[in-house]
Amino acid sequence: MIQELGIKEEVYSLIEDCEKECLPVFQTIDKMCELNSMRVLHAFQKNEITESCFYETTGYGYNDLGRDKIEKVFKDIFHCEDALVRNQFISGSHALNVCFFALLRPEDLLLSISGKPYDTLDEVIGIKENPSSLKSFGVKYDQIDLVNDDFDYEAIRDYLYNHKVKVIEIQRSKGYSTRKSISIEKLEKVISLIKSIDSNIIIMVDNCYCEFVSSKEPVEVGADIMVGSLIKNLGGGIASNGAYIAGRHDLIELCGERLTLPGEGREVGPSLGANKQILQGLYFAPSVVASALKTAVLTSKVLEQLGYQVEPRFDEERADIVQNIVFGNQEDLIEFTRGIQEGSAIDSNALVEPSDMPGYQDKIIMASGSFTQGSSIELSCDGPLREPYIAYMQGSLTYPYGKIGLMKALQRLK
DSSP: OOOOOOOHHHHHHHHHHHHHHHHHHHHHHHHHHHHHHHHHHHHHHTOOOGGGGGGGOTOOOOTTTHHHHHHHHHHHOOOEEEEEEEOOOOOOHHHHHHHHHOOOTTTOEESSSSOOOOGGGGHTOOOOOOSSSSSTTOOEEEEEBBBBBBBOOOHHHHHHHHSSSHHHEEEESSSSSSSOOHHHHHHHHHHHHHHHHHHHSSSEEEETTTTSSSSOOGGTTTTTTEEEETTTTGGTTOOSEEEEEEEOOOHHHHHHHHHHHTGGGGGOOOOOTHHHHHHHHHHHHHHHHHHHHHHHHHHHHHHHHHHHEEEEEEOOSSSSSOEEEEOOOOHHHHHHHHHHHHHHSSTEEEEOOOOOOOOSOEEEEOOOOOOSOOOOOSSEEEEEESSEEEEEEEOOOOOOOOOOOOHHHHHHHH
C-alpha cells in the first residue's frame, strides 16, 4: 500500500524506527487525552445535553436552547464564570478583535508581555496603520519582549509600577516567531506577579492552539479572560467556523455586546444549524488534539534525525500543537509544505505556491488540504518566506493520517 501512495521503503523505515522512540511520549499524551475527555463528558452530562440542543434558530436567534447550553458546557470545562461561543465569530483573530474593543476605551493602555502579537493583529492594534485600529480610537499600546523564552519579570514589574495598564495581552502560542510557546506554569507565575501589583488589570490570554494540551487552562490559573478558535483545537475538525471567549462574567457580557449590539448582546445570534457541529467537535476534541500532538512529536523526532533544527524537541513538554522546523533555506520550506499538501485528503493534487495573504507582511507558503477552509487542527503546514525559513506544522484529525502526511512530506523533501 505504501507503494501505491508513492512512498519509498526507506522513508517508511525511517518513520517506523523514529516512532518506536516516541512511544513513551505517546503514553503521556494518551493520559492527558483521557483526563480532558472526562472534563468534556462531565460538562455534557451536567448540563443535560439532549437532541433538542441540535435544533437550529434563524433570524435574531432568540431563545436558542442549544447555543445557550453550549456556553454553559464551555464554562464548566474551563472552570470559569461564563463563556461566549458563537458561529458569528469568523476566526480566532476576530474574537480577539471583539475582546480588545469590548475591554478598551480611548486613552486606555494595552500591554503585550509576550512580544509582538500574531501578524493578523498588526492592523487591529495599530502597529500597522489602519483607520479602524485601536490606535485610531485613542487606545495606547506597548509591549515587553520575552527573555530566553520566558517573561521578563523585572521589566514587567517596573513597567506596572510606572504605568496604569488597563489590559495585559498574552499570546501563548509562538505565532510566526522563533520563541517557545508559553507553558501553563509560566503563565501562572506571571499572572501571580501582575495581580500582586495591580489586581484591577485585566489579563487576556490568546489561547489558540493550546486547548487540551495541558491539564489546566489560563482562566484556571488566574487569567481574567481567554480566547480561542473553533477551527483549531476545540472544534475537533467538525465545527465549520466560530470561536469562543471565556472568563469573568462581566467581561463576557461586554464581549457579547461588542459582538452584536449594546442592549441585546448575547440574547441574539442564530445558531443556523451549527450547534450539533460545535458540540460534536468539542466531544472529539481531546482525541483529535492527542492525534495532533503525536503527529508533532513524530515530526520533531524525524526531522531532527535528518539534521534540521526543531522546536520543541520530540520529548520536551509542549504548550500547544505547533511544531517548528527550521529549514534555513527557501527551497526546503517550500518542498516540505508541498509534501504536506500532497499527503492531504482534499486538494492533494494542488501545487501550493507562496503568495500574499491578508494580514501578513511576507509571502506565505501554506498547505491545508482540509475539509474546513483554514482549519489548522487538520494537518496543515505554513510559514512566511523570510529567514530563517521556518515551517509551522500543526494538526491531524487522526495520528495515522498525520504519519502518512509526514511520509509524503519527507518524500518530497528528500
